[in-house]
Amino acid sequence: MLDLEAAASQQVLHYMNTLTGFRAKDWSAIYPALTIMSFKKDDWLLEPGKVCDALFYICKGYCRAFYNKDGKEINTAFFFEEDIATNINSFARGERSEYAIQAAEPLTTIKFDKQRLYAAAAQDPDVETLGRKCLQSIAAKQEQHAVIYKLMTAQERYAYLAEHYPDMMQRVSLSQLSSYLGIARETLSRIRSRK
Amino acid sequence: MLDLEAAASQQVLHYMNTLTGFRAKDWSAIYPALTIMSFKKDDWLLEPGKVCDALFYICKGYCRAFYNKDGKEINTAFFFEEDIATNINSFARGERSEYAIQAAEPLTTIKFDKQRLYAAAAQDPDVETLGRKCLQSIAAKQEQHAVIYKLMTAQERYAYLAEHYPDMMQRVSLSQLSSYLGIARETLSRIRSRK
DNA sequence: GCTGACCTGTGATGATCGTCACAAAATGGG
DNA sequence: CCCATTTTGTGACGATCATCACAGGTCAGC
Numbered sequence: 001m002l003d004l005e006a007a008a009s010q011q012v013l014h015y016m017n018t019l020t021g022f023r024a025k026d027w028s029a030i031y032p033a034l035t036i037m038s039f040k041k042d043d044w045l046l047e048p049g050k051v052c053d054a055l056f057y058i059c060k061g062y063c064r065a066f067y068n069k070d071g072k073e074i075n076t077a078f079f080f081e082e083d084i085a086t087n088i089n090s091f092a093r094g095e096r097s098e099y100a101i102q103a104a105e106p107l108t109t110i111k112f113d114k115q116r117l118y119a120a121a122a123q124d125p126d127v128e129t130l131g132r133k134c135l136q137s138i139a140a141k142q143e144q145h146a147v148i149y150k151l152m153t154a155q156e157r158y159a160y161l162a163e164h165y166p167d168m169m170q171r172v173s174l175s176q177l178s179s180y181l182g183i184a185r186e187t188l189s190r191i192r193s194r195k
Numbered sequence: 196m197l198d199l200e201a202a203a204s205q206q207v208l209h210y211m212n213t214l215t216g217f218r219a220k221d222w223s224a225i226y227p228a229l230t231i232m233s234f235k236k237d238d239w240l241l242e243p244g245k246v247c248d249a250l251f252y253i254c255k256g257y258c259r260a261f262y263n264k265d266g267k268e269i270n271t272a273f274f275f276e277e278d279i280a281t282n283i284n285s286f287a288r289g290e291r292s293e294y295a296i297q298a299a300e301p302l303t304t305i306k307f308d309k310q311r312l313y314a315a316a317a318q319d320p321d322v323e324t325l326g327r328k329c330l331q332s333i334a335a336k337q338e339q340h341a342v343i344y345k346l347m348t349a350q351e352r353y354a355y356l357a358e359h360y361p362d363m364m365q366r367v368s369l370s371q372l373s374s375y376l377g378i379a380r381e382t383l384s385r386i387r388s389r390k
Numbered sequence: 391g392c393t394g395a396c397c398t399g400t401g402a403t404g405a406t407c408g409t410c411a412c413a414a415a416a417t418g419g420g
Numbered sequence: 421c422c423c424a425t426t427t428t429g430t431g432a433c434g435a436t437c438a439t440c441a442c443a444g445g446t447c448a449g450c
Contacts, residue, residue, distance in 0.1 A: 069346050076345055089335045098342075125320055132327040139334040140284045146341040147293075150271055150377060151264050154407075174428065182345060184408050189429055349437075370397065379438050384399055 008036055008059050012110045015057060015082060020130050029124035033116035039063075039103040045085060046101040052090035053114040055134070058083050061107035062171060066179070067099045075180040077145070078104070078172055085109070088138050104176070154183040158191050203231055203254050207305045210252060210277060215325050224319035228311035234258075234298040240280060241296040247285035248309040250329070253278050256302035257366060261374070262294045270375040272340070273299070273367055280304070283333050299371070349378040353386050 012034070016022035037056070039045065045063055046052050056063075058081050065077040065085070076099065079085035090097040091114060121127040148157050158181060162169055169177070178188040207229070208222065232251070234240065240258055241247050251258075253274050260272040260280070271294065274280035285292040286309060316322040343352050353376060357364055364372070373383040 067342070067346055074346060076342070088331070089338060092331050093335070125323070128320070128323060128327070132323065132330060135327065135330050135334060136283070136287045139330060139337060140288070142334065142337050142341060143284060146337060146344065147262070147271070149341065149344040151262055151269060173426095175426090185428080186409080186430080187407055190407095193429075368397070380398080381400080381439080382437055385437095388399075 005036060008108070008110055011059055011082075012057050016130060020126070020133050022126065022130060026124065026126050029120045030117070030127055030130070033113050033120050035111045035113065037109050037111045039107040039109070041103055041105055041107075043103045043107070044100060045103065045107075045109070046087060046090075046097055046099075048098065048100040049096050051094055052087040052097050054086065055091065055112040055114075055117075056085040056101075056109040057112065058085060059108040059110060061103065061105040063101055063103045063105075063107055064172075064176065065099050065101045073179065075176055078168060078180070080167070080171070084134060084138065086138075088135065092135075104172075149182060154181060154187060155191055157181050157183075158188065203303070203305055206254055206277075207252050211325060215321070215328050221319065221321050224315045225312070225322055225325070228308050228315050230306045230308065232304050232306045234302040234304070236298055236300055236302075238298045238302070239295060240298065240302075240304070241282060241285075241292055241294075243293065243295040244291050246289055247282040247292050249281065250286065250307040250309075250312075251280040251296075251304040252307065253280060254303040254305060256298065256300040258296055258298045258300075258302055259367075259371065260294050260296045268374065270371055273363060273375070275362070275366070279329060279333065281333075283330065299367075344377060349376060349382065350386055352376050352378075353383065 013022070013027065016030075036059075039061075045056055048068065056079075058079050060081060062078055062080045063085055064075050065079070065087070066073045066075045068074075079101075085101055087097045087099065087101070089095060117127070117131070121131060148160055152160060161177075161181070172180075174188055174192070175185050178185040181188060183191075211225075231254075234256075240251055243263065251274075253276050255276060257273055257275045258280055259270050260274070260282070261268045261270045263269075274296075280296055282292045282294065282296070284290060312322070312326070316326060343355055347355060356372075356376070367375075369383055369387070370380050373380040376383060378386075
């Protein structure tokens with residue numbers, strides 16, 4: 001634990017433990033892949049068109065993923081504390097990312113470097129299991145969010161968010177939320193004001 | 196290769212090879228997890244509310260995944276030859292499935308039994324890698340489809356499907372497609388007739 | 391080749407939402 | 421505390437789409 005602050009290591013270790021039952025003894029294998037990285041508001045975690053070569057575990061703050069559609073930014077995800085922010089397809093296949101990930105607040109993360117992570121996985125099969133579980137949890141989230149779009153109207157999506165992710169509604173501005181919900185800013189404002 | 200027909204084994208082996216570089220020598224580890232399973236039209240691969248305990252590799256025919264929303268069936272995926280049909284969240288976490296998977300045509304599949312697959316993975320780390328790659332490819336598909344919803348209008352979604360999945364448009368009826376695209380059957384009919 | 395079940399096309403109508411425009415409110419540096 | 425910038429609310433209007441209703445088409449089985 002040389003350049004990782006104690007609090008951050010505790011946090012990421014706890015996270016890995018909830019995923020797999022990762023214990024302190026496995027730490028040495030994965031440790032070299034980790035770095036603390038901080039970002040200022042509006043800094044890029046992943047620039048559009050670049051290949052994603054890391055996973056970012058969010059310690060403090062939040063960031064957003066967004067596409068650029070005809071000059072408009074369409075948010076597709078927000079990552080808060082305890083989340084992993086990444087473009088999993090770009091990461092896994094080495095393709096260029098079609099979207100960006102940007103800090104929405106001052107941000108502290110633990111970066112999992114791809115190359116060093118792969119090296120660790122070759123050494124210790126538990127790291128591969130961790131990777132699979134991580135993938136699983138990302139896929140689960142993705143599906144959950146896709147369902148919202150497929151089954152719900154704008155109003156129902158808003159209500160769903162309010163019930164299941166009240167903290168997201170607290171922290172993300174209305175303008176940013178609207179594109180995430182797939183509706184115009186004005187419409188979201190009106191939905192919110194009807195009761 | 197006792198109860199798996201030769202043609203089907205060839206096909207699934209080829210599939211696994213495209214995912215990982217799985218070779219015939221690894222076959223013995225995974226073989227006990229596989230069974231050929233056939234379904235009649237409208238048979239269930241996964242009943243809603245049940246836990247998903249298998250992956251189904253589609254050899255011939257196709258099936259659909261759908262939610263029941265206030266009595267209406269909303270299709271969220273179609274699985275064709277070379278696809279893996281499953282509820283990955285239910286499979287991984289043992290939760291009950293919120294949606295159903297049903298044969299839309301007479302269907303031939305190779306079933307990967309969960310328990311036996313896990314046993315094989317414990318024996319042979321290559322099986323775990325295969326599992327991860329499989330998960331990855333499912334996640335990639337899911338994201339691709341979610342993007343359609345988030346970035347496109349009904350008309351654009353239709354055009355996208357026509358360009359990227361023309362075979363899907365050929366094989367799936369308009370009524371079934373409409374809920375997949377998130378629009379009314381009548382609207383899809385009209386979109387299709389404009390040019 | 392008839393018949394019933396299912397699928398597709400089409401018109402009329404109303405609801406919802408996007409867009410444009412601008413006002414009000416909140417925010418945050420200096 | 422004030423001003424500039426950003427964010428949010430609101431009205432008017434039009435476009436798109438869902439819904440209802442029904443007509444025409446297709447297909448399989450008798």
